[in-house]
Amino acid sequence: MVGGEENDLNEPSLSNHQETTQQDVIAVSSSSSSFSSSSSESELHETRNENVQSQSNENVSRELVLYNPSANDEGGAHEPVSTPVRHQRPPLLGHLTPNSSRVLRVGAFTVQCASCFKWRLIPTKEKYEEIREHLLEEPFYCETAREWRPDISCNDPADITQDDGRLWAIDKPNIAQPPPGWQRLLHIRGEGSTKFADVYYIAPSGKRLRSMVDIQKYLIEHPEYQTEGVCMTRFSFQTPKPLQENYVRKRRANMNASCDGSKLESGEVYPISWARPDNSTGLQLGRPGLSELFPTAPVDNRVSQPAKKAKRAVTKEMHSSLASTEPPDLSLERYFNEYKK
DNA sequence: GCCACCGGTGGC
DNA sequence: GCCACCGGTGGC
Numbered sequence: 001m002v003g004g005e006e007n008d009l010n011e012p013s014l015s016n017h018q019e020t021t022q023q024d025v026i027a028v029s030s031s032s033s034s035f036s037s038s039s040s041e042s043e044l045h046e047t048r049n050e051n052v053q054s055q056s057n058e059n060v061s062r063e064l065v066l067y068n069p070s071a072n073d074e075g076g077a078h079e080p081v082s083t084p085v086r087h088q089r090p091p092l093l094g095h096l097t098p099n100s101s102r103v104l105r106v107g108a109f110t111v112q113c114a115s116c117f118k119w120r121l122i123p124t125k126e127k128y129e130e131i132r133e134h135l136l137e138e139p140f141y142c143e144t145a146r147e148w149r150p151d152i153s154c155n156d157p158a159d160i161t162q163d164d165g166r167l168w169a170i171d172k173p174n175i176a177q178p179p180p181g182w183q184r185l186l187h188i189r190g191e192g193s194t195k196f197a198d199v200y201y202i203a204p205s206g207k208r209l210r211s212m213v214d215i216q217k218y219l220i221e222h223p224e225y226q227t228e229g230v231c232m233t234r235f236s237f238q239t240p241k242p243l244q245e246n247y248v249r250k251r252r253a254n255m256n257a258s259c260d261g262s263k264l265e266s267g268e269v270y271p272i273s274w275a276r277p278d279n280s281t282g283l284q285l286g287r288p289g290l291s292e293l294f295p296t297a298p299v300d301n302r303v304s305q306p307a308k309k310a311k312r313a314v315t316k317e318m319h320s321s322l323a324s325t326e327p328p329d330l331s332l333e334r335y336f337n338e339y340k341k
Numbered sequence: 342g343c344c345a346c347c348g349g350t351g352g353c
Numbered sequence: 354g355c356c357a358c359c360g361g362t363g364g365c
Contacts, residue, residue: 194348211358
């Protein structure tokens with residue numbers, strides 16, 4: 001789903017899911033054929049990504065897997081009791097591949113079987129979104145994959161595992177599929193950024209929207225979509241979370257910390273290049289990440305920009321007025337919030 | 342001039 | 354500490 005962005009949850013080609021090895025990932029990420037999205041928009045983006053990507057194939061280690069763990073497995077033998085809350089979620093995922101020095105894209109989507117807990121690759125982003133939309137009410141099982149893999153069952157080995165050097169991220173379940181003609185793009189930022197990812201929606205017109213406020217404004221300006229049933233509840237800017245802790249740079253505690261004039265020591269920050277996780281340890285489902293192993297104290301010399309405050313106040317006002325016309329965001333939204341905790 | 346991308350604030 | 358939002362800007 002990446003639009004102009006490189007990382008989108010683009011879909012891997014069907015042919016790649018037999019054995020998801022790192023190799024497959026590479027193939028997916030490096031070949032344009034891996035993007036099967038049919039929207040022209042996504043195609044444009046993909047093309048662009050492709051260019052960038054071709055230059056970074058060596059960056060295999062930066063691939064990211066997006067998934068939504070949690071197979072509601074009550075009782076999965078597999079589920080460590082101590083697992084973080086995340087574990088309770090249904091599993092979904094896609095993996096990302098780098099398409100530029102700092103941007104990653106999803107190279108594959110995976111969903112965990114609620115019965116055997118094996119990860120099954122999902123052939124397309126659309127299918128992934130379809131499954132994700134109702135994952136909580138309709139758990140995914142290996143048999144579900146028979147739609148595209150007639151013989152698959154829990155007896156087959158997992159399509160993909162978490163210990164092969166990919167970057168994994170937890171996606172959220174029950175995110176609505178984008179309205180017809182719309183694209184939901186996930187842009188995974190490079191390691192060390194202040195945010196893990198950005199979600200964008202590309203309207204049928206090609207307009208790129210980056211927040212609910214944008215969506216609201218757009219729908220107001222284009223009532224035709226509303227008559228088609230497109231409403232705010234069809235959108236979600238929820239982003240997946242990286243399994244690797246410290247992938248995202250922590251917010252600076254205070255300005256003073258960065259004003260002592262000291263320069264960053266090379267060892268203090270995350271390397272721009274992707275550092276492969278210490279194997280499976282931090283990637284096991286439900287396991288805490290490795291952040292504690294890499295304490296970091298990011299610092300920068302930037303100065304604050306108080307000028308933003310005034311504008312923000314205005315924005316907020318606008319937002320609240322918009323919100324009043326906005327349909328309540330349903331149980332879904334709330335569900336997710338709870339889910340997160 | 343446009344816009345994709347990144348940074349980072351305010352609010353929670 | 355997280356997240357929604359959006360300003361700024363480099364690259365095109």
